[in-house]
Amino acid sequence: MTLIARNWESVLETWGSVLDAVGQPVWAVDSEHAVRYANPAAAAATGRARPSDLLGRDGRPVAAAAVPQAPEADSGEGALTRADGSLLAVQWSRMPLPGADGDATLYVFQSRTEPTLHGLRPQAPEAAFQLFAHRQAEHDRRYAETLQYGVQERLVRALLGLSMARQELSSAPSPGGDLLHDAIRDTEEALAGVREVTDALCPGALRAGGLPAGLAALARRHLGRLTVSGTLSGRLPRLVEIHAYLLVAEAVERALAHGEATHVRVTADLGPHVDLGPHLLVTVADDGAPPTAAADLAVLSALTQRAAGLDGVLTVGHTPGTGTTLTVTIPLAAADDS
Numbered sequence: 001m002t003l004i005a006r007n008w009e010s011v012l013e014t015w016g017s018v019l020d021a022v023g024q025p026v027w028a029v030d031s032e033h034a035v036r037y038a039n040p041a042a043a044a045a046t047g048r049a050r051p052s053d054l055l056g057r058d059g060r061p062v063a064a065a066a067v068p069q070a071p072e073a074d075s076g077e078g079a080l081t082r083a084d085g086s087l088l089a090v091q092w093s094r095m096p097l098p099g100a101d102g103d104a105t106l107y108v109f110q111s112r113t114e115p116t117l118h119g120l121r122p123q124a125p126e127a128a129f130q131l132f133a134h135r136q137a138e139h140d141r142r143y144a145e146t147l148q149y150g151v152q153e154r155l156v157r158a159l160l161g162l163s164m165a166r167q168e169l170s171s172a173p174s175p176g177g178d179l180l181h182d183a184i185r186d187t188e189e190a191l192a193g194v195r196e197v198t199d200a201l202c203p204g205a206l207r208a209g210g211l212p213a214g215l216a217a218l219a220r221r222h223l224g225r226l227t228v229s230g231t232l233s234g235r236l237p238r239l240v241e242i243h244a245y246l247l248v249a250e251a252v253e254r255a256l257a258h259g260e261a262t263h264v265r266v267t268a269d270l271g272p273h274v275d276l277g278p279h280l281l282v283t284v285a286d287d288g289a290p291p292t293a294a295a296d297l298a299v300l301s302a303l304t305q306r307a308a309g310l311d312g313v314l315t316v317g318h319t320p321g322t323g324t325t326l327t328v329t330i331p332l333a334a335a336d337d338s
Helices: 006-021 040-045 125-169 175-201 204-221 238-257 294-308
Strands: 026-029 035-038 075-081 087-096 105-111 226-229 264-271 279-286 313-319 323-331
Touching: 026 040, 040 105, 125 175, 204 226, 204 238, 204 264, 238 264, 238 279, 238 294, 238 323, 294 313, 294 323
Parallel strands: 226 264
Antiparallel strands: 026 035, 026 105, 075 087, 087 105, 264 279, 279 323, 313 323
8 A cells, every 4th residue: 555645644554454345446536636545446447456556546537428527526427447448437426535634535436337236236435434434443442452451451560560669679769769760650651641542442431331331431531521311221232332432422522622511411311213213312412602613513524424324313403501412313223233
């Protein structure tokens, strides 16, 4: 994978393994429309031996003469140029590359002549991003477990050993004792950093006790500013727990940081629904300012996408003098716990 911008390297470290496995041709272009990443399906569809053979080429599909597209269209019909000069008719969609700075764009292609498999249509771009989000959430869960049960435990053992050594040397001041003191301080700071990153990825309370425990831990992190309540008590499908927790955490952060709220109330309930069947209902209500700033709107857009990844719906309401309420409804009947 050859990339120019350093932040693309970081983004595609996250998404690359997932994009490589997508059966549809996919590539990412920079602000000059040059291809900076292509998956194996894109190389195969265009007759190239390797994805790297596409790098640097113009990534814009050839416009269909009979169906002209607006310059900023997000989808359309056109063609890709194969290595032998022939054209492959495609339908295409494009979207910003998640996490990348600037004008980085991801194209997803579908052959217009490609037959369906067992009556199923090729995966839509929205469904592909749902898969990306689910796999990333699962990766974060595993990374958090590695940090908690690997790195964090080793740091705790090191801290205990250093503390015992300091006790042995405490009878008489010495340069060695000062060095141990500094080492203990640095280890304590490193341990606190590991715990912070672990909680950001997937808190141990969430993994051990489910969404109620995760939300309770979040309330302890924002002691006095966040109240959690509701009737939810049991475990939910793992993906629902992870995404619902992250959604609440992001919504709370938005309210406190951007909305300048003094208090946030979170409720989580489980119940039936006429149309949805069993579902999770989460509300995040704050007493802050309305979400009108660009940063607020960007967060709300990301939260909407996270809810949609679970076939859920997010609504936002603001009452002057009262605050903002986010309501998220996530159906559970079709939730995949794999």
